[in-house]
Amino acid sequence: MSMNQPINSVIKEIFFDEEFEEMESELLTNDSTKIYADQSDPEIDGLYNRWERGKLDVQPDFQRYFVWDIIKSSRLIESALLDIPLPVIYLTEELDGKIYVIDGQQRLTAFFSFLKGYFPDNKNFKLSGLKVLKEYQGKSFKELPEDIQDKIRYCQIRTITFKKESDPNLKFEIFERLNTGSVPLNTQEIRNCIYRGKYNDLIRELAKDPDFLSLLGLKSSDQRMKDVELVLRFAAFYHSTYINYKAPMKTFFNNEMVRFQNISEYDSELLKSAFKNAVSIIKSLLGDKAFKRYYKGTDKNPDGYWEKNRFNTSLYDILMDSFARVDKNIAYANLERIKEAYITLLTTDDEFIDAIEKGTSQERRVILRFEKWRYLLSEITKDTKKLPRCFSYELKEQLYNASPICTICKNRILNIDDAAIDHIEQYWLGGQTIPENARLTHRYCNASRPRKE
Template sequence: MPTEPVEEFDELIEDETIITDENGDEPAHDRRRIFTDKLDPPIDSLFLKNKRGDLILDPIFQRRPVWDLARCSRLIESVILEVPLPVFYLAESKDGTEEVIDGQQRLRAFFNYLDNVYSLTGLKALPHLNGKYFRDLEKPTQKLILGYSIRTVTFKKESDENLRFEIFERLNTGAMPLNDQELRNCIYRGKYNELLIELSSDPDYMAIMGLKAPEKRMKDVEYVLRFAAFYHATYLKYKPSMARFLNEDMKTHQKISDEDATKLRKAFKNSMTLIRSMIGSNAFRRYYRGDDENINGYWEPKRFNASLFDVLTWGFTNYDKNLVMANLDAIREGWIALMTEDENFIESIERSTSSLKSVTYRFDAWRKVLSEVLSSTSTQPRCFTRVLKQKLFDTNPTCQICNQQIAEVDDAAVDHIEQYWLGGKTIPENARLTHRYCNWARSKKDVA
């Protein structure tokens, strides 16, 4: 079939860019155009094309697989019932291979079924086929599926490259619209996007995030971007909204140099290694101190706090890895103390988290904690070590203020018997174990 300029997508590219000269004339060679082939291939020909590597299901700008088996099964059922399917859109690459820009999920459902990856489930019109793999179907039904023709529109390689991605963005606004990171994955394609995806597979990062595989909707990549954006600009140049801040970072570094990519990769990996060593899977969860009704503190069991992610990961990029590693216990204590004792910090990670005020405060607060721990030249430390706290807890986990048992070591604080500000020394003989809440409440009373 001959290649021809697309006609039926005029409404799709109505903001087509046209370069004009000073007289307003339109140079033909500068007009952005789309050329297409329209075909009706059977499913089995596309299946074989994919097997040969001539049809790419997951180009770098595509979303990750999100269809469940019930939805895949309904698609197969529709084909058996000979229900017409929407158009599939492909894009021809310079090397002649074709990439799927709309219809990836449907084709993946077809190909996986033909490969006997899953059996049919949840069918209502053809319930007798539930539980059947492709190999279990009768021959006529197999032939029906293999020979089923679908309409494809292929954007030829002669077409303007940027328009191909603009069309992809508009095509994917239907039943399962793209989230912010999936849109960025499409719009800001290139070396930087590929680097973010690479870093999202870092073993330490995945362990901290509790991931065994890439997150289907690319939220894991978005958090890597959050790290990178604050690494590049720092919080001092942050301006709301967060989405705009992240978009700007992707735009600015879309063609990142190899040198800058190496620096970012090293900073990210060092930060993840340190965080995993310091606090593990609780890294980006808030720690709650107790209250009058329940004095026992606890880690947030489910909710991930992006604000904590931002400050914790950024902070370690400003210090030598070995220096941080040597002081992880003291840093860990300072981190938990921020979440239990600093009311303004708590406010900044819970309410209006993307406001300039909240972002600035929480980054400043964490910066000061790290500076106090890592830059201290005092011969008399302010805080007791975690080793001493663990020893006191193992010996007698009883709060010396309320006389009740402390449930876990993270909920314990080591307090000065003779207060530090009155000259008390930070030595084991002047240490007592308390609940974080009891120690916090006592300090409030002392101030009052």
Template sequence: MLDTERLDGLDTLNSDTPEQELPALDIPKHERRVQTVIQDLPVETLCAKISRGALILQPEFQRNFVWNSTKASRLIESLLLNIPIPVVYVAEAPGGKQEVVDGQQRLTSISAFVAGSFPEGVNLKREFKLSGLQVLDELNGKRFVDLDVATQNLILEATLRVIVIKAESHPDVKFEVFERLNLGAEKLNDQELRNCVYRGRYNTLLARLSEYKPFLEIQGLSAPHNRMADRQLILRFFALHRLTHLHYRGNMKQVMNRELDEHRDPSDTSLKQFEELFTRSIDMAWAVFGKKAFRRFQPGTGAGANGTWEERLNFALWDTLLYTFSFYQKSDIIPHADRIYEEFLDLMTHDPTFVEYVVSTGDKAERVKYRADVWRQRMDAVVGAPRTDGRLFTRKLKESLFEQDPTCAICGQRIQSVDDAEVDHIVHYWRGGKTIPENARLTHRHCNRARGGRED
């Protein structure tokens, strides 16, 4: 990935420097214009839409509302003074709802004052009383309900211009709109923008996986990153895994946007599969490299010189190593962890092209493909091709073993029901034990779970 997006303490995720050299977005010509509708809506209408969930401000107020009470109060004063309020941009979302693209702080302040309190989780006193007013200073200390009816109506009848970005607009064009509107004081990074534009269950999964302890350990963090850099890493992994390096054509930013947009609300089954895929792949990276995972190794130059490891996590190695691990099982990797580690050191020492494609900026397709192919060849030489046998035995085998002898192989007691039984690997799966009848034994579910040493 770009140097500006390499993680130096996971704090430099923005990608807007001149050296970026991103390829052009792959958007059909007839879809390159944003489809919009202009509306002038009274505050009362906007507050009603927010209250019933038709206009979504932000999924996590405590992380995104950053104004203080004085700034919010002065916005209310501006409404009363008939001072024009900047245009609000919203985007049409599935289900007939609208999502705020630009104007979340303003709309949150206005709706909170009318409702009487700030949203839960905001680092302010819940009760919203006007403060810091300089023109209408006689209103300081007042709530909305304390105002006379005429003043309340001035607020409720004040209109805000709202530009609605229609659903038929191309998703990458909508992302560009959001990004260009976000040129103010506190610029959101790409993942924070995605969090606003592509809300859904996929986003929730990224947030949950960012708390996975081995992932935190690899990053050197004790808690998820406050600018969502870790969520972008997870999204990169899922996007590349789904697309595969063979079909990647460049522009990882656009690939991630499409991944999140097209799959924003996966099924429960898909969510479970995604979570297992990520945690299993991270576990393998941790088992092989520990805290050196996804870091560049620089061999020493000259006689007696020692090699060094970079401290910051490298996007190119993240893509290459985790992507390749995802095609294996722990039973393939763990017995060969030391050899895989040494293979990586050898690759970083003796393949100048691989090193160049790790160090240089950009996500050009030929570089992604070269790194993936070369590392996969190294992995296959050590481990062999990924095993295709699954970890779970069939129910038919369990019923057959139960009919032959319903005795638990661990505690020696009778298993009362076939549903209370599990088929266990005699030689652990993660140690290379095969999922075949000869390596199967019948146990109580509880006994098997308590056995320990399992893959998970």
């Protein structure tokens, strides 16, 4: 098999026949969408030398650490000595010139550790638990006869290397199917391998921002890179905008990684500034309630409440994107009005609620939730001097501090976030937005009261 020929046969080995046929019809019909690979049978000694020279990365940071024990590692060596065929090793060539292991890390680490004489944790490696070649039990590589050492060194193992010219999205799909470890890699850990470069480094750097981690409720970086994927979510919508979003989300994010893989310094600084602007405003606006739902009360219990634990990525998307584009000073001058509008949207607009809870990756729902929130925010920030239709937060504080009793159900309002100010004479009947025409209610009671034209 030549190095730069599309190899559908290799892909077919990885996928079930019906899966391959579907992928072939959808992805392989376009000349620009292909996989290029090099299939070969290198000797362990050659792979070991490439690894020592830094040309083969067996344990990059996207992979699991070595988890095999000494018995499993020893039996791999025994299998090689018995000429038992070993599973294929899958590699990927990246733009930095290195070769990275996709599938086969544990096997290669076991071989290399035996040649070195010790495991990654510095424990000595002497053969243990052998079932057939018991005469070599307890021996290190250097203690074996020279001909046995040579048999290990020159043992051939089939490798398939996906070339850097391959289509990234198709390579991502193949990587997912090969990802069969005891703790499979998630999509961002796979991206961390497939799309290595300046952009990958940038989003990992932004994910370490202390204020960002605080908004996510994290004390340190997430070990499974969920925080990094959230930065990527923000960046994808910031660069492409929600108008150009195409499902599925996974491909939308992958395309973002491809587009900016070697991001310029100028674009890098723009993204950093937008990200930090959004994080700063959201921290002041919502603090530990960021990216969580607010629920209005019910007939039985009119008290509303904030979601305690569940993170809502749909709310994350609209808040991060909108506040990346708003002047910080204008946002700070209107924080309470913005918060009031946000909670009102979460408790009164059924279309919006559905769009953040059901089928959230559907294009129409993405557009709907972005546009509803952006309209409300723009109404508040476009003219800071315009008199609002809604009562001020300051008035709500005054009424709540004076008496936190709902004027409709006559029960105590437990939290000011659950309080709403209602027009005594309704706004659409000519009621003015003045303190004399204001009364304090539960959000639920206000939303549930009869409205007569």
